[in-house]
Amino acid sequence: MEPLSLLLCAGVLFAGVSAPAQNTIGWSIPDVPSHAQARTAAVKVSVVPDRSGWTYALGEPVRFNVAVTADGQILAGASVTYKVGPEMLPAEEKTVALPAGGLVIEGGTLNEPGFIRCSATVVVNGRRYRGVATAGIAPESIKPTQREPEDFDAFWAAAKEDLAKAPLEARRTLMPEACTDKIDVYHVSFRTVGAANWRGLASRIYGILCVPKAPGKHPAVLHVPGAGVRPYAGNRELAERGAITLQIGIHGIPVNQPQEIYDQLSTGALSGYPLFNLDNRDTYYYRRVYLSCLRANDYLVSLPEFDGENLLVTGGSQGGQLSIITAALDPRVKALAALYPAYCDVTGYLHGRAGGWPHMMNRTLDGQPSPHASEAKIATTAYYDVVNFARRLKVPGYFAWGYNDEVCPPTSMYAAYNMITAPKELLLALETGHTTIPEETAIINDWIATKLGLE
Known part of the structure; x- marks a missing residue:
């Protein structure tokens, strides 16, 4: 069955400008007409596993591709904070600058069936944006931990x-x-x-x-x-x-x-x-x-x-x-x-x-x-x-x-x-x-x- 997708994007509002303006991470907002009072840039943090279907075999390495865009343009140099590890469990936070070609995060693998989750966040003009993706490792083989009472x-x-x-x-x-x-x-x-x-x-x-x-x-x-x-x-x-x-x-x-x-x-x-x-x-x-x-x-x-x-x-x-x-x-x-x-x-x-x-x-x-x-x-x-x-x-x-x-x-x-x-x-x-x-x-x-x- 082909999975459905939900694409998310968020907007950030900037005060009225009449000339190119630089924000805190160095990307430019194009000129806007003099009568404009505000402008919205669609900021999106995209996190995607490197495999179609997001599902891997036991022991198979997982990688996540991360991109941060505003109005569809890569925000090269943006400060990206990310975490990666088994879903819902504590993971170490790391911060890197976003390369022009996007970021590849090594997600490791699992030797038991489960899920690996990667989340990435950026802050643009004081507002936080987050993307997340989750890779399944042999999910069809996950067994419960819960016991079954005899009565x-x-x-x-x-x-x-x-x-x-x-x-x-x-x-x-x-x-x-x-x-x-x-x-x-x-x-x-x-x-x-x-x-x-x-x-x-x-x-x-x-x-x-x-x-x-x-x-x-x-x-x-x-x-x-x-x-x-x-x-x-x-x-x-x-x-x-x-x-x-x-x-x-x-x-x-x-x-x-x-x-x-x-x-x-x-x-x-x-x-x-x-x-x-x-x-x-x-x-x-x-x-x-x-x-x-x-x-x-x-x-x-x-x-x-x-x-x-x-x-x-x-x-x-x-x-x-x-x-x-x-x-x-x-x-x-x-x-x-x-x-x-x-x-x-x-x-x-x-x-x-x-x-x-x-x-x-x-x-x-x-x-x-x-x-x-x-x-x-x-x-x-x-x-x-x-x-x-x-x-x-x-x-x-x-x-x-x-x-x-x-x-x-x-x-x-x-x-x-x-x-x-x-x-x-x-x-x-x-x-x-x-x-x-x-x-x-x-x-x-x-x-x-x-x-x-x-x-």
Whole structure:
């Protein structure tokens, strides 16, 4: 599969000039008309591995080609600071002057599968510009470091029994202002795992439901969220193509409130939620989250508009994590599409390589062992790591990420992906970081539409 590319450039603004001006690293800005008040030079730091496809064999040397340009012209003599080494691990910083023909950086090699990353930065008129590239070394052979608990299946079977004790108690409210000529849009909620409190209030999950107005039965898509605390508007594109869609939040709060509420929660009560109760597998924050994704499916399949057969789950980052987990735990799911999944092989850092978001096992900034690298917390992660759910996938999956992802490192994602024995496809947009470019979105939505028989 040919990888997609995302080309980045940045601009720097200079005060109005009427004659050639020299900046701090010696390059000239051409004359501009006397009426011009400012001018923007497109500054770009390009870092590219010396091999097409950015992928190498074990032991094969890697080189990175670095160029710094303004308006397409090489900034010869620019001071370039670079780092190169295994992704996400500390590396020595070096500074050199950029040769007229560009800079070649020796990246070394790896004798075990993994990734080597090179980043380069320059400062132009007080503004910092950065480029990054990542080379894969036999990524298809990366194996996980995370252990597989003997009672993994029993643990989740018991958890699902606990969920089944909670009645659905679904509620939905039409959002007339959000409806279109093709879909009706609702704010919905339903019960999830956990007993009611002393006031009789039980835990609920909230989301945005979009239902096609066209008569007949429809397939359904569960859209699970990336990390954070935010409102949601629903997956309208797939709904307008003919699918019932449900986009949920995971924190048990309505998803149609003013932004200020979510901002306050994300910096207050919910700050650091992926670490809440990490030392106890039975009370860890993600237990309720994982089970609530299954409860969302309970709601979808209960809808009279559902076709009774076609159910798919999708999401990116934490949503990619939840997509894989939901598909592994729920046999009603017929397919999944996961973008740059989080929480993959989080123990990688304990074995001298990159681990997945939320990086709880990474060393501190001063090089000390992570305060979360305790026996109890490490043990809990094994029950929640995507790696152990990936082993259990039985339905087709579509996956997408880039080599330059610095939030969900490719080492961690491949550790999970390589464990999948079900039918799978991987879309690589090599240059992308933790983001999705429009071409990817279109390809993924078309794949989903094909799986569900949509237009």
